[in-house]
Amino acid sequence: MSAPPLLETLGLSRTFPGVRALDRVDFRLFPGEIHTLMGQNGAGKSTLINVLTGVHEPEAGEIRLAGQAVRFATPQEAEAAGIQTLYQEVNLCPNLSVAENIFAGRQPRKRGLIDWKSIHRRAAEALAELNLSLDVTQSLDTYPIAMQQMVAIARAVSVDARILILDEPTSSLDEGEVARLFDVLRKLKASGIAILFVTHFLEQTYAISDRITVMRNGEREGEYLAADLPVQTLVAKMVGLKDAGERLVHPEPPRADMPNEAAQAQAPYLAAQGVARRGVLNPLDLEVQPGQILGLAGLLGSGRTETARLLFGADRADAGDVRIDGKTVKLSSPRDAVRHGMAYCPEDRKKEGIVADLSIRENIVLALQAQRGWWRMISRARQRELANDYIEQLGIKARDAEQPIGLLSGGNQQKVLLARWLATNPRLLILDEPTRGIDVAAKFEIMDRVRALCAKGLGILFISSEISEVVRVSDRIAVLRDRRKVAELAGAKRSEHEVYDLIAGDRR
Ligand SMILES: Nc1ncnc2c1ncn2[C@@H]1O[C@H](COP(=O)(O)OP(=O)(O)OP(=O)(O)O)[C@@H](O)[C@H]1O
Ligand SMILES: [Mg+2]
Numbered sequence: 001m002s003a004p005p006l007l008e009t010l011g012l013s014r015t016f017p018g019v020r021a022l023d024r025v026d027f028r029l030f031p032g033e034i035h036t037l038m039g040q041n042g043a044g045k046s047t048l049i050n051v052l053t054g055v056h057e058p059e060a061g062e063i064r065l066a067g068q069a070v071r072f073a074t075p076q077e078a079e080a081a082g083i084q085t086l087y088q089e090v091n092l093c094p095n096l097s098v099a100e101n102i103f104a105g106r107q108p109r110k111r112g113l114i115d116w117k118s119i120h121r122r123a124a125e126a127l128a129e130l131n132l133s134l135d136v137t138q139s140l141d142t143y144p145i146a147m148q149q150m151v152a153i154a155r156a157v158s159v160d161a162r163i164l165i166l167d168e169p170t171s172s173l174d175e176g177e178v179a180r181l182f183d184v185l186r187k188l189k190a191s192g193i194a195i196l197f198v199t200h201f202l203e204q205t206y207a208i209s210d211r212i213t214v215m216r217n218g219e220r221e222g223e224y225l226a227a228d229l230p231v232q233t234l235v236a237k238m239v240g241l242k243d244a245g246e247r248l249v250h251p252e253p254p255r256a257d258m259p260n261e262a263a264q265a266q267a268p269y270l271a272a273q274g275v276a277r278r279g280v281l282n283p284l285d286l287e288v289q290p291g292q293i294l295g296l297a298g299l300l301g302s303g304r305t306e307t308a309r310l311l312f313g314a315d316r317a318d319a320g321d322v323r324i325d326g327k328t329v330k331l332s333s334p335r336d337a338v339r340h341g342m343a344y345c346p347e348d349r350k351k352e353g354i355v356a357d358l359s360i361r362e363n364i365v366l367a368l369q370a371q372r373g374w375w376r377m378i379s380r381a382r383q384r385e386l387a388n389d390y391i392e393q394l395g396i397k398a399r400d401a402e403q404p405i406g407l408l409s410g411g412n413q414q415k416v417l418l419a420r421w422l423a424t425n426p427r428l429l430i431l432d433e434p435t436r437g438i439d440v441a442a443k444f445e446i447m448d449r450v451r452a453l454c455a456k457g458l459g460i461l462f463i464s465s466e467i468s469e470v471v472r473v474s475d476r477i478a479v480l481r482d483r484r485k486v487a488e489l490a491g492a493k494r495s496e497h498e499v500y501d502l503i504a505g506d507r508r
Contacts, residue, residue, distance in 0.1 A: 003030060003031060003032075004066075004067060005028035005029055005030050005064075006029055006030060006031045006065070006066055006162065006163060006194045007028070007029040007052070007063070007064070007065055007083075007163055007194065007196075008026075008027070008028045008029070008063070008064040009025055009026060009027045009028075009048075009052065009061060009062065009063050009064075010026055010061055010062045010064070011024045011025070011026065011060060011061040011062065012024070012025045012026075012027070012048070012051060012058050012060070012061035012062070012063065013025070013058065013059055013060040013061050014047055014051050014056060014057075014058055014059055015059060016407065017399065018399035018400075018403075019218075019399065020217075020218045021044050021047040021218050022044050022047050022048060022051060022058075022218050023044075023217070023218040023219045024060075024061065024219070025044070025048060025061070025215075025218075025219065025220045026220055027048065027213060027220060027223075028223070029163065029194045029196055030194060030211075031162070031192050031193070031194045032189055032190070032192045032193070032194065033189065033194060033195070033210045033211055034185060034186075034189055034195045034197060034208050034209050034210050034211075035194070035195065035196050035197065035209065035210065035211045035212070035213065036196075036197045036198070036199060036205045036208070036209040036211070036212050036213070036226070037049075037196065037197070037198045037212075037213050037215060038198075038199075038200075038205060038212055038213070038214050038215070038234065038238055039214060039215035039216055039221075039238055039439070040216070040238055040239060040411075040439040040441060040442065041397060041409050041410070041411030041412050041415075041437075041438060041439045041442060042397035042408070042409040042411070042412055043215040043216055043217065043218070043238075043409075044215050044217075044218040044219075045167070045198050045215055046087075046088050046167055046198070046409060046410065047218075048215070049085065049087070049165055049167055049196070049198070050087075051063075052078070052083070052165070053072060053075050053078040053083055053085050053165065054071075054072030054073055054074045054075050054076075054077050054078045055075055055087075057073075058071075065081060065083075076105075079159075079161075082160075082161050082162035082163060083161065083162070083163045083165065084156050084157075084159050084161035084163070084164050084165070085156070085164075085165040085166075085167075086152055086153060086155075086156040086164075086165065086166045086167060086169050087167055088167040088168050088198070088410045088437075089410065092104075092140055092148060092151065092152055092155075093140065094139070094140050094141035094148075095139055095140070095141065096139065096140060097136060097137050097138060097139055097140065098123060098127075098134050098135070098136040098137070098138060098139075098140055098143070098151055099119050099120050099123035099124075099136035099137065100119070101140050101151055101152075101155060102119075102122075102123040102126055102127075102136075102151060102154055102155045102158060103119050103122070103123060103155075104155075106159070120136050120137065122158070123136040123154075124136050126154040126155070126157070126158035127150075127151070127154050129154070129157065129158075129184055130150055130153065130154055130157075130177075130180050130181065130184060131180045132147075132150055132154075132180075134147065134151070144300065144301065144305065145172050145347060146172040146173050146174065146177065146300045146465075147300070149169060149171075149172055149173060150173070150177060150181075152169070153166070153169055153181060153184075156169075157184055157188065161193065162193060162194065163193065163194045163195075163196070164185075164188060164193055164194070164195045164196070165195075165196045165197075166195070166196070166197050166198065167198045168198050168199060168200070168410065168437055169181065169197075170199060170201065170204060171199075171200075171433075171436045171437050172347065172433060172436060172465065173300070173465070174299050174300045174465045175465075176299070177300065178204065182204075182207065182208050185197075185208060186208075197209070200411070200437065200438065200439050200440060200443075202231055202234070202235070202440060205226070205234075206226060206231065209226040210225065210226060211223065211224065211225055211226060212224050212225075212226050212229055212234065214234065214237045214238055216237070216238060216239075216240055217240075221237050221238075221240075222237065235440060235441070238439070238440070238441070239441050266289050266290055266291070267289075267325070267326060268287040268288060268289050268323075269288055269289060269290050269324065269325065269341075269427055269428055269459045270286070270287065270288045270311070270322065270323070270324055270342075270428055270459065271286070271287045271322070271323045271326075272284065272285060272286045272287075272311060272320060272321070272322045272323075273285050273320055273321045273322075273323075274319055274320040274321065275307075275310055275311070275317050275319070275320030275321070275322060276317060276318065276319040276320055277306070277310055277315060277316070277317050277318050277319075278318055280303070280306050280310075280315070280483065281303050281306045281307060281310060281483050281484075282303075282483050282484040283319060283320060284303075284307060284320075284484070284485045285485070286307070286311075286461075286478060286485070288428055288459040288460070288461055289459060290427065290457045290458070290459050291454050291455065291456075291457050291458070291459065292454065292459055292460070292475045292476070293450075293451070293454060293459075293460040293462050293473055293474045293475050293476075294459075294460065294461050294462065294474060294475065294476050294477070294478060295462045295463075295464075295470040295471070295473065295474030295476070295477040295478070296308075296461065296462065296463045296470075296477075296478050296480060297467055297470045297471075297477050297478070297479050297480070297499050297502075297503065298479060298480035298481060298503060299481070299503055300465070301483075302480040302481050302482065302483065302503070303480045303482075303483035303484065304432070304463045304480055305347060305432055305463065306483065307480070308344060308430045308432050308461065308463060311331070311337070311342075311430065311461070312331070312334055312337045312342060312344040312430060313331035313332055313333045313334050313335075313336050313337045314333075314334050314344070316332060317331075324340050324341075335370075338367070338370065338371050338424070339371070340427075341426055341427035341428060342426055342427070342428045342429075342430065343367065343421040343422075343424050343426035343428070343429045343430065344421070344429075344430040344432070345417055345418055345420075345421045345429070345430065345431050345432060345434055346432050347432040347433040347436065347463070353413075353417045354405050354406070354413055354416065354417060355405070356404065356405060356406030357404055357406060358404065358405060359401065359402045359403060359404055359405065360387055360391065360396065360398055360401050360402070360403055360404075360405050360408070360416055361383050361384060361386075361387035361401040361402060362383075363405045363416050363417075363420060364383075364386060364387045364390055364401075364416060364419045364420050364423055365378055365383045365386060365387070365420075365423065366420055367420045367421055367423065367424045368386075368420075368423045368424050368425075371424050384401060386423055387401035387419075388401055390415075390416075390419035390422070390423065391419075393419075393449065394415040394418065394419055394442075394445075394446060394449070395415070395442060395445065396408070396412050396415045396416060396419070397409065397412050398412065410437045411437045411438045411439055411442065414434070414435075414436060414437050414438055415438065415442070415446070418431075418434055418446065422453070426458065427457070427458065427459060428458075428459045428460070428461065429450075429453075429458060429459070429460050429461070430460075430461045430463075431450070431460060431461070431462050431463065432463045433463060433464055433465065434446070434450075434462075434464075435447070435464065435466075435469070443469075447469075447472075447473050450473075451473065462474055467496050467499050467500065467503075468496055470499070471494055471495065471496050471499060474494065475490070476488060476489065476490045476494075477489045477490075477494055477499060479499060479502040479503060481502065481503060481505050482505075486502055486505065487502050489502075
């Protein structure tokens with residue numbers, strides 16, 4: 001690069017109790033480039049961003065903006081200097097309108113008064129850039145999480161910034177939305193903006209990056225031109241191996257056809273018939289056998305999460321029949337579902353999942369304790385044992401089981417959430433985007449573990465916006481489109497291509 005870096009760090013360090021999150025990191029970001037930070041969960045990516053933007057103070061090292069040493073005491077100061085950031089955990093206000101979220105803190109005013117008309121118009125324009133038309137006066141929480149994420153992105157890109165930082169903005173977006181976001185990023189890049197991007201999706205990394213910085217254990221492992229870094233080498237560098245990337249990127253073929261004939265023949269654990277909710281889901285039939293993984297594929301808004309919520313009793317169905325072990329049951333609350341051996345790991349870990357102030361141990365035992373009833377407390381010793389077991393099994397990176405979960409990296413919080421539901425020893429586990437934010441290496445390990453549980457008779461309903469992942473792990477795939485099941489694929493029919501065709505439907 002001929003131009004000097006726009007943003008640069010020299011020997012940047014930051015320690016948290018028990019962990020060196022950043023260890024003398026040198027990093028450079030050039031104008032007009034898209035630069036991706038890669039690294040395993042807990043490698044220090046978000047911490048680097050947080051220190052750059054005044055969320056955390058560095059304890060050593062220097063930050064330079066356009067050659068000048070800077071130190072931001074708050075994220076607002078970084079914003080004022082032209083650095084716009086979308087943090088990993090989207091921090092919007094669910095009760096405010098879409099427009100208010102896009103302009104919160106910087107509302108245009110007319111003669112001292114907030115100019116609502118202009119806010120609404122400009123919010124709609126910002127969304128139109130992303131090819132979205134939402135009712136900007138609606139409160140944000142009326143939209144699904146992926147849409148909320150698009151709103152956060154619209155907020156980030158709607159300001160004149162010199163630097164745009166996006167920490168895992170695509171973790172809950174479908175392919176169309178990712179494509180739209182990337183179009184916008186390319187436009188911004190062409191206008192000279194420097195973009196720092198974090199993702200765990202290898203394909204996205206290569207689709208958009210000019211340059212890649214790999215982080216490992218708080219250190220900068222290296223900086224590369226994307227074009228010069230083969231994907232296997234990248235993965236090997238992330239995990240700290242010389243060259244084991246191949247195995248990690250392509251670790252397993254899709255499931256063999258009918259891998260589990262015994263399970264096929266078994267009576268379903270759960271059978272839903274005509275389950276529906278007006279305006280949310282059209283009547284739908286589903287069966288999950290013990291030992292089987294039923295994948296739910298579909299675009300955002302196709303009804304995947306809605307299906308999961310109805311089956312789990314989180315929302316009330318207004319038609320249909322659900323049988324468990326052949327007997328009709330009434331699932332009018334998650335508590336009913338849990339009592340029948342169901343568990344639901346939801347997609348929105350912040351809203352429905354973690355309790356940030358509680359320890360990892362407390363977060364893990366939460367569902368199990370609720371299932372047993374609070375009058376039968378699980379002993380401290382047993383709680384510790386459970387927590388340590390899962391920390392080890394799922395490779396949760398933490399100081400110890402007593403650390404508050406809010407202090408873990410995003411991907412590690414997700415693992416704790418999964419542990420919580422595995423700990424209940426369910427018969428049917430609903431996994432809604434379970435590998436969201438989880439690094440490539442850990443992703444395969446986690447799905448292996450889940451499949452091992454299947455071999456012991458656990459049934460799984462698996463939701464993921466990554467079609468390749470759904471195809472790889474599922475025995476059968478129910479394809480949803482426009483809140484309706486349009487097909488079910490089994491055996492040799494399960495291919496990514498087939499699923500894409502069905503999802504696209506008439507739109508192709
Ligand atoms: N506020 C905090 N207090 C204590 N420890 C923290 C804090 N923030 C981060 N850490 C620790 O610093 C390390 C790096 O975390 P960081 O969030 O930067 O990882 P990451 O690379 O963004 O991971 P992920 O891919 O999971 O998002 C982790 O061990 C994490 O637990
Ligand atoms: Mg992170």
